[in-house]
Amino acid sequence: MIGALVAREVQGAFARGGALLPVLFFLLVATLFPFAVGPDRDLLAAVGGGALWTAALLAALLPVERLVEPDRASGVLDQLAARGIAEEAVALAKLLGHWLSFGPPLLLAALPAAALLKLPGATLLRLELGLLLGTPGLAALGLMTAALTAGLRGAGAVAGLLMLPLAAPLLIFGAGMLRTGQDASAPKLLAAASLALVALAPFVAGAAIRAGRT
Amino acid sequence: MHALANPARFLSFARPLTPWLGWGGAALLGASLFGGLFLSPRDYLQGETVRIMYVHVPTAWLGMGGWAALAAASASHLVWRHTLAGIAARAIAVPGAVMTALALATGAIWGRPTWGTWWEWDGRLTSMLLLFFLYCGYLALNAAERERGGEAKLSAIFGLVGAVNLPVIHFSVIWWNTLHQPPSLTTEGSAIDASIAWPLLGSTIGFTLLFAAIVLMRMRAILGQARFAARLRRAAA
Numbered sequence: 001m002i003g004a005l006v007a008r009e010v011q012g013a014f015a016r017g018g019a020l021l022p023v024l025f026f027l028l029v030a031t032l033f034p035f036a037v038g039p040d041r042d043l044l045a046a047v048g049g050g051a052l053w054t055a056a057l058l059a060a061l062l063p064v065e066r067l068v069e070p071d072r073a074s075g076v077l078d079q080l081a082a083r084g085i086a087e088e089a090v091a092l093a094k095l096l097g098h099w100l101s102f103g104p105p106l107l108l109a110a111l112p113a114a115a116l117l118k119l120p121g122a123t124l125l126r127l128e129l130g131l132l133l134g135t136p137g138l139a140a141l142g143l144m145t146a147a148l149t150a151g152l153r154g155a156g157a158v159a160g161l162l163m164l165p166l167a168a169p170l171l172i173f174g175a176g177m178l179r180t181g182q183d184a185s186a187p188k189l190l191a192a193a194s195l196a197l198v199a200l201a202p203f204v205a206g207a208a209i210r211a212g213r214t
Numbered sequence: 215m216h217a218l219a220n221p222a223r224f225l226s227f228a229r230p231l232t233p234w235l236g237w238g239g240a241a242l243l244g245a246s247l248f249g250g251l252f253l254s255p256r257d258y259l260q261g262e263t264v265r266i267m268y269v270h271v272p273t274a275w276l277g278m279g280g281w282a283a284l285a286a287a288s289a290s291h292l293v294w295r296h297t298l299a300g301i302a303a304r305a306i307a308v309p310g311a312v313m314t315a316l317a318l319a320t321g322a323i324w325g326r327p328t329w330g331t332w333w334e335w336d337g338r339l340t341s342m343l344l345l346f347f348l349y350c351g352y353l354a355l356n357a358a359e360r361e362r363g364g365e366a367k368l369s370a371i372f373g374l375v376g377a378v379n380l381p382v383i384h385f386s387v388i389w390w391n392t393l394h395q396p397p398s399l400t401t402e403g404s405a406i407d408a409s410i411a412w413p414l415l416g417s418t419i420g421f422t423l424l425f426a427a428i429v430l431m432r433m434r435a436i437l438g439q440a441r442f443a444a445r446l447r448r449a450a451a
Contacts, residue, residue: 154358158354165348166379
């Protein structure tokens with residue numbers, strides 16, 4: 001059952017083109033950033049990785065509106081509840097499906113983005129590793145925010161305000177991984193923050209889906 | 215605590231308690247600030263600027279304590295479905311956000327002469343700034359949820375999730391010991407001389423009593439609004 005739900009999430013994301021949107025946004029930021037700070041190779045190599053992390057954070061905000069709200073509005077969530085499937089299980093399936101349609105495309109998009117920002121190879125490797133560790137946490141935060149704001153007016157603006165402060169640890173440790181000569185604690189802390197968010201997300205999102213029924 | 219979940223019983227003690235807390239807090243705060251600003255000695259190193267502490271420490275404590283209370287109220291709202299707890303959480307959010315903003319502002323004013331900078335990306339400063347944004351997010355979510363109607367359960371869930379920031383703020387000065395000093399007042403004793411510690415303690419308690427009075431007043435106002443709306447609905451029916 002969970003597998004079917006995960007497959008449904010992934011199919012829905014790719015069919016509606018929703019999975020493409022964050023990736024395009026991510027690449028667009030990578031294109032605009034050199035316009036803003038100038039195409040100087042050294043400067044871009046120094047700040048480009050951090051800029052891509054910020055772009056990834058903002059890109060994670062885009063799919064929030066289509067994660068829970070369509071299923072809530074069309075009654076799919078109620079149908080699943082009527083079949084006796086716990087909201088937490090639905091949330092877990094949504095988390096897996098969301099990461100599959102968000103994480104790998106973003107990891108791929110980081111390659112051309114790194115080329116646009118003239119990132120050195122070593123930085124690119126650390127960025128990819130960081131995104132691999134961090135995107136599950138970003139997906140978890142996106143799902144929690146989506147469940148909390150589903151059906152509310154001005155959900156998009158509220159979602160940004162809820163999600164971005166809580167995403168700060170991922171950004172701090174993810175960008176901390178990029179710097180050379182940094183001690184080995186940044187990847188561990190990034191993985192820990194990401195893991196904590198992933199562990200929390202099914203319960204928070206499940207409770208929020210239930211609370212949203214009032 | 216469960217006996218207080220009844221709004222009528224809550225009002226019967228909140229109404230007389232408010233002026234005691236409010237005036238008592240104001241008097242204590244006035245006396246402590248007078249003591250702190252005029253009677254206590256200047257710091258041998260920081261000079262007169264140390265007196266900002268008598269506002270900075272209480273507001274920072276209330277910014278953090280405010281979210282802890284908000285999270286506790288949210289938990290009891292979710293677990294026991296006490297509507298009054300949800301109202302308490304909502305009543306705490308605005309003064310809590312103001313206190314956090316005041317702590318950040320006084321910290322910046324204090325940092326300029328002593329650290330030589332208005333702002334530094336230090337762990338304590340950053341996590342307090344995030345706390346302020348979490349308060350803003352809570353208020354936005356709560357407003358959107360009230361517009362839809364129903365109990366404010368989504369805000370309560372967010373109140374609990376946001377509490378993960380509190381230990382980060384508390385331990386930030388130990389984990390990343392960059393600029394902000396570690397705690398001076400611990401359970402093992404005080405690194406502050408008594409002549410400074412007494413006014414600080416007084417102003418902290420004074421600020422806290424005032425904070426409690428404001429929260430009680432806001433809770434009564436929210437209850438009054440709900441009662442008014444119900445009366446209007448009955449009159450229209």
